[in-house]
Amino acid sequence: xxxxxxxxxxxxxxxxxxxxYKAHDVLFRQGEAVSQMFMxxxxxxxxxxxxxxxxxxxxxxxxxxxxxxxxxxFAASYHCDAVAETDCLVHTVSKAELLATMxxxxxxxxxxxxxxxxxxxxxxxxxxxxxIRSLPDRLMAWMRMHAQGNPPVLMLDRNWTDIAAEVGFTRxxxxxxxxxxEKREQIRxxxxxxxxVGEEKASKLARMQL
Amino acid sequence: xxxxxxxxxxxxxxxxxxxxYKAHDVLFRQGEAVSQMFMxxxxxxxxxxxxxxxxxxxxxxxxxxxxxxxxxxFAASYHCDAVAETDCLVHTVSKAELLATMxxxxxxxxxxxxxxxxxxxxxxxxxxxxxIRSLPDRLMAWMRMHAQGNPPVLMLDRNWTDIAAEVGFTRxxxxxxxxxxEKREQIRxxxxxxxxVGEEKASKLARMQL
DNA sequence: CGAAACGTTGACCGTTTTCAATTACAGTGG
DNA sequence: CCACTGTAATTGAAAACGGTCAACGTTTCG
Numbered sequence: 001x002x003x004x005x006x007x008x009x010x011x012x013x014x015x016x017x018x019x020x021y022k023a024h025d026v027l028f029r030q031g032e033a034v035s036q037m038f039m040x041x042x043x044x045x046x047x048x049x050x051x052x053x054x055x056x057x058x059x060x061x062x063x064x065x066x067x068x069x070x071x072x073x074f075a076a077s078y079h080c081d082a083v084a085e086t087d088c089l090v091h092t093v094s095k096a097e098l099l100a101t102m103x104x105x106x107x108x109x110x111x112x113x114x115x116x117x118x119x120x121x122x123x124x125x126x127x128x129x130x131x132i133r134s135l136p137d138r139l140m141a142w143m144r145m146h147a148q149g150n151p152p153v154l155m156l157d158r159n160w161t162d163i164a165a166e167v168g169f170t171r172x173x174x175x176x177x178x179x180x181x182e183k184r185e186q187i188r189x190x191x192x193x194x195x196x197v198g199e200e201k202a203s204k205l206a207r208m209q210l
Numbered sequence: 211x212x213x214x215x216x217x218x219x220x221x222x223x224x225x226x227x228x229x230x231y232k233a234h235d236v237l238f239r240q241g242e243a244v245s246q247m248f249m250x251x252x253x254x255x256x257x258x259x260x261x262x263x264x265x266x267x268x269x270x271x272x273x274x275x276x277x278x279x280x281x282x283x284f285a286a287s288y289h290c291d292a293v294a295e296t297d298c299l300v301h302t303v304s305k306a307e308l309l310a311t312m313x314x315x316x317x318x319x320x321x322x323x324x325x326x327x328x329x330x331x332x333x334x335x336x337x338x339x340x341x342i343r344s345l346p347d348r349l350m351a352w353m354r355m356h357a358q359g360n361p362p363v364l365m366l367d368r369n370w371t372d373i374a375a376e377v378g379f380t381r382x383x384x385x386x387x388x389x390x391x392e393k394r395e396q397i398r399x400x401x402x403x404x405x406x407v408g409e410e411k412a413s414k415l416a417r418m419q420l
Numbered sequence: 421c422g423a424a425a426c427g428t429t430g431a432c433c434g435t436t437t438t439c440a441a442t443t444a445c446a447g448t449g450g
Numbered sequence: 451c452c453a454c455t456g457t458a459a460t461t462g463a464a465a466a467c468g469g470t471c472a473a474c475g476t477t478t479c480g
Contacts, residue, residue, distance in 0.1 A: 343468095343469085343472085369457090369458060369459085370458075370459070371457090371458065371459090381458090381459085381460095382460080382461085384461095385459065385460055385461080386460090386461080388460095389460085
């Protein structure tokens with residue numbers, strides 16, 4: 001949230017408006033002229049594109065803390081619909097104001113670029129993890145990515161149900177994978193933390209047992 | 211490729227250097243001071259982070275046409291290794307030059323922001339598709355996302371093997387899904403193109419047969 | 421205190437992966 | 451113009467894997 005505020009802060013604070021929507025409310029429609037960008041404080045917003053024949057594709061589901069419609073800043077009209085999936089609270093910034101600010105204040109633009117660059121890096125990393133088919137492997141990759149220190153230790157600040165969703169498997173499957181990894185001695189579980197055991201030590205055991 | 215060039219063009223063209231690497235060559239190492247950013251013209255580059263215990267995680271695999279290490283522009287040192295997976299041709303831009311240009315030329319910064327914003331939008335969309343579990347559904351979503359016109363038609367410029375990889379399933383599974391979708395009349399295949407049949411017409415049939 | 425959410429494990433079942441085999445082409449050299 | 455070769459497109463069958471359902475103990479929180 002801190003990083004998100006950072007570049008929005010650069011816009012004239014006065015123009016930053018908070019606004020509430022109820023579930024199913026429409027924030028904007030495909031084709032409408034772009035008037036503002038958004039930062040979701042709470043709730044979920046669905047971005048959907050409608051095709052010529054009436055069918056649709058969900059392009060993204062924005063969650064609390066995210067900004068969205070950034071690309072619209074560079075387009076004349078929105079290229080998808082934004083509909084509140086739940087009640088939500090968003091902050092809106094006028095496109096015109098933002099562009100005005102950025103044309104003079106290069107620092108503001110840099111802040112935006114930075115925000116986006118990190119976003120890209122994170123999304124790519126997430127994507128890489130999701131490309132791993134095997135559950136144990138994917139989970140290990142996810143844990144490695146979030147672990148720190150030597151040996152790598154993972155601090156669990158969220159519950160496994162959440163993590164399961166992020167990793168892209170069901171809660172149950174994750175638990176099974178966890179106990180498998182523990183049996184293979186690739187990880188060691190303690191209340192609130194997970195220690196990732198080094199390849200060398202673990203892989204020998206794993207190969208024998210399986 | 212056009213859009214990628216667009217913001218690199220804004221950097222002093224003289225400083226834009228082409229450079230070749232052979233497979234396994236190292237472009238930069240984690241911890242090194244950031245000196246440049248990259249645009250991959252051809253080949254594949256792996257971005258890998260090493261952990262304290264020597265194990266590693268792949269953060270991303272850059273492919274031809276992509277830029278990478280954009281986030282490093284805002285960091286003092288690279289946070290991962292970049293290793294050529296194949297022989298490749300990259301364009302490099304000095305970080306110092308780029309920052310200098312951007313501090314005065316707000317247009318250049320906006321161009322970068324635009325490039326990144328589109329990247330974010332595309333990645334999110336890709337991600338959304340990958341979150342669909344069912345192969346037929348995911349494939350339909352992918353096709354809808356890439357189709358144009360009414361009825362939505364998909365022009366096949368790549369072979370299915372490639373597409374299968376992008377969609378996140380094996381080649382064989384995709385073929386099976388294709389024939390299933392055709393049987394259900396959700397799509398109609400002809401040499402080089404696929405027509406997406408409207409929900410209404412197709413879904414009735416599908417429900418009966420299954 | 422009780423309901424709801426979280427953590428955990430087992431069994432069963434449907435979908436995908438794998439492995440294997442076959443067909444369809446496009447380009448190549450004779 | 452044809453046999454020849456390699457890659458893409460298909461389809462089949464068996465095995466592996468994760469989803470779903472079910473059951474139960476444990477926390478959490480109003």
